Amino acid sequence: MIEYHNPEGQFGVEPTPYALSTEILGKDQIAIGFLANGFPDSENFLAALRQEMQKIVPGIQAHAYNKGNASIAASDEMLADLKGHCQAVVAAYGH
Numbered sequence: 001m002i003e004y005h006n007p008e009g010q011f012g013v014e015p016t017p018y019a020l021s022t023e024i025l026g027k028d029q030i031a032i033g034f035l036a037n038g039f040p041d042s043e044n045f046l047a048a049l050r051q052e053m054q055k056i057v058p059g060i061q062a063h064a065y066n067k068g069n070a071s072i073a074a075s076d077e078m079l080a081d082l083k084g085h086c087q088a089v090v091a092a093y094g095h
Helices: 042-056 075-087
Strands: 028-035 060-066 088-091
Touching: 028 042, 028 075, 042 060, 042 088, 060 075
Parallel strands: 028 060, 028 088
Antiparallel strands: none
16 A cells, blocks of 8 residues: 655644735836845746836836845835835745
8 A cells, every 4th residue: 555645734823814905907107116135036937027027017116126135035125215206016035
């Protein structure tokens, strides 16, 4: 007989669905921040993603950001700049 082990762990807290979103399709103009986490090629990945998104929605105005260090949170200044200039943010986390 073959036994299978399920490697999924147990959650300590209930998952909370992510509710933040914005409508992009059909917009004549929308400012989107692309926040790289500092890992190698995170900026290149977001640049490629931005180009593909702009093919679908030409009105996307891109603002590029890079934390420079994946192990730290974005600075208060960077977050304020994102909030002041962008209606949405695409963040690259992981590697």
